[in-house]
Amino acid sequence: MQAVVNKVIPFSSVDGPGNRTAVFLQGCNINCKYCHNPETRALCIECGVCVERCPEGALERGSDGKIIFHPEKCIQCDTCIHVCPNNSSPRTAVMTPEECYKKVKKQIPFIRGLTVSGGECMLRPDFLEALFKLAKQDGLNTMIDSNGTIPFWEYPSLLEVTDGVMLDIKAFKNEDHVRVTDEKNEIVLKNAVYLAENKKLYEVRAVIVPDLYDTKSSITQMAQFLAPYLEIQEFRIKLIAYRPMGVREEYAHYQVPSQNYLEELADILKAYGFKEIIII
């Protein structure tokens, strides 16, 4: 079993509780307009555009036609991902769960856990399960960061080795969700309920882009919808301000919401009984 890994961040302070290693899988099934790492969206089709453009010669086409990446030559100028016509990256690595876990294990005992994100990591539930089983042998906490479009209830054995899910609700109204992502949110909301009922919902995230959808009514409806589940187990809400960094040029024109506006949204959530609200 193998998966395409976009990158491994050894110490992350923003991907769940405490210090964790974050693994980013390549490939996504939806199209968030504000996606800030669009190079994780598609798998590489070996077109070779990046090979020509790399100023350091860190990319080369092998005799089998595959693109070879030489990390030691890379200066992180990101030219390859900017010129990619396919929302992908040549700087990925194909790994087995064991190979991937080796890159996580190095950080023990400095980390408390492992978070897998993407792309959309739930496109590879088999890989996640195998990886988390390894992590559990060392007592690591395991988290999934997901856009919620893949039904979690179909993977109970994965959830057995998963401590929590950080779930995006990118818009509460279906038509808004379609506008933001090109996909419906019926499964997302069902996932929220399923995870909350099974005490696996650690955090719900919303990216706040007032120009793109009615964020205030979306947050209000979301609060209303989720509040009953706080009784089962507390979970936190993260409000993420849209920022143009990394966003594809055609979508980089949205307004960044003000801190005051974000706090207004947090107040709405507080009124519904949410205690832990993080604004970033």
Next chain:
Amino acid sequence: MREISMERVNKTREAILETIKSPTLTHEQKVCAASGLADSLLEVLDLPEGLDELLNVPIDRKCICDLNEGHAPMRPRYIIPDYEKFMREGSEFLQLAPPTDLYEAINNLLIFYKHVPSITNFPVYLGQLDELLEPFIDTVPEEQAKKLIKMFLIHVDRTVLDSFSHADIGPKATKAGYMLLEAEKELEQAVPNLSMKYEEGLTEDEFALAAVDCALHSAKPSFANHKMFKKELTEDYVIASCYNGLRVGGGSYTLSRLILGNIAKRAENIQDFKENQLPYVMDIMARYMDERIRFEVEESGFFENNFLAKEGFIHREKFTAMFGLVGLADCVNILLEKEGKSGRFGADVHANDLGVEIMDIIDEFNKNHKNPYCEITDNHFLLHAQVGISDDIDVTPGTRIPIGEEPEELIDHLLVLSRFHKYFPSGTGDIFPIDVTVHKNPEFVLDIVKGSFVKDLRYLSFYSSDSDVVRVTGYLAKKSEIEKLLAGSAVLQDTTMLAKDAFKNAHIPDRKVR
């Protein structure tokens, strides 16, 4: 006393006059500098042969540095009074009875601080403040206690004018401990330097997280590996000055340092360094320290006459001395270059291995050198990774990885450090500026501390990359105060002056943000 030349006397007189006329020194700073200059005219120590050409030369050749301790040491460099005894019994010399409430406790401490000598003339140790104040916390209403603690800390910052003054808290949570952290977080002051003694399983997470939160606002406290220190120095240890592990009721007679990079310059190759140059310089430095200690103990009269000793707040037998070093990174890099080998300290395994080999030689030397007056540490000195001084140029502190060459990932940085911290019971430490996003996740820092202490790291400091108070090398300074000094105004604390030079010479603002 040996004769000296009139030329040297006149040169010193000029320097004293210059000090008197200085526009940027405060009165206290002038008095301290002038007395240091006068002291430099004394020649009473029986110096080892060969010392002069290792000590009294420019910084690019100097192999031994005595950190300007002076020519006739009249007191130990670092004094660690037994404040608990003082709180219990008061002091006859200071005419103070034991305190009965928080007002008296704080007042007594503030008085005592003015009578603790040190190399800087300010106390380098202010006590285990949470334990000292906790018995009195409930003698006044809570709001008043908070206000008194805040005033106490402001008083210390404005009168103990040197950020080598160090207080400790922990390992267990106390009301006083929380109040001290809350006040420091709000005040954002450079003095006192502060350590939290931390041990996983003993220190409450909530207390440790309050310390992280405080550190992200005021660059303190730092975290000291309680388990490691108490194993080496017993429960009666303290963290004083920069990060120096010493015994309560004792201290350190002296601290000299090997400038390893310059010793490497004398060597032909690695073998010559290990077998000849390093042992030669270590031997001279150890004998120089022996002589300084002999004068302090046998001739200065300090231990017979100072009230601290007379009343039992310190005991001569609890003193040791610190055998310091700087520039392990410089040394390794120079030696590899001499051998025509590639690799840099911090980045390459074989370079780090060479660093460990050198540390083992120094450790072995120290274990074989005996001093009759260091009984408390089995008649040996304690190794100390010195943090550098303001006029160091191209000298990397202790065993640190040079600023600008830190590994890309913090994990790799920490794994290198974990090979070196264990050598230094009398102190070493590393410093990490932390990205502001961590304010939302203080557990991130605590997880790193926990992992580090499992991996034999000894002492870690963090500050927020946007903080006004920053950790310079081992001490703290405020960027805003440095700017005032650069603009030509006198500033309250002497360490701001050191910080101004260190910012430039040691590239402090370029430290890698984590």
